[in-house]
Amino acid sequence: IAGITQAPTSQILAAGRRMTLRCTQDMRHNAMYWYRQDLGLGLRLIHYSNTAGTTGKGEVPDGYSVSRANTDDFPLTLASAVPSQTSVYFCASSERRQTGELFFGEGSRLTVL
């Protein structure tokens, strides 16, 4: 089934550790996104990529980095995790950033202790 695959689905992490959340899509979409979802705050954009080789900052980029080496993969890295990064992280993609329908992965639940 075509779609977005995220890994891991859940992770508990000690503060200060490095963590990479993986995201792969098989729809050949140009644009990809990382969101975090927190109770009361809704969905907030962390980083995005309009096409392979380019990335941009969203609303809450501090403490996170991304790369887009190819069309299918868009990993999100926490260089040194802090408790405030405890959240559910969603990867999403769309054919085009401007007008495309957005599709989401199932999420990665991250707890930083």
Added chain:
Amino acid sequence: KQEVTQIPAALSVPEGENLVLNCSFTDSAIYNLQWFRQDPGKGLTSLLLIQSSQREQTSGRLNASLDKSSGRSTLYIAASQPGDSATYLCAVRSGGSNYKLTFGKGTLLTVNP
């Protein structure tokens, strides 16, 4: 700055009832509006995408309308079923250089058997 509001925050209805979920936005200069459903612990599933030039979209028992001039969209669900119970979110993609997507906080729908 675009703001998206969904009222009510929660709604409980008996099975079989027709219902309307509301989404309002402050800036009418939009590219499109998308409705999603989210089941507990899951990702967002796209329901309907309405482009700015369209007035409505239909999929099965769902009908979404868009009135840009008044900054409103509604999601109509016909003959509701317990399986429709979920959180429904709308998201508005605005114009400008970064095509920002702004999410509402969602409406939690419970359909009682």
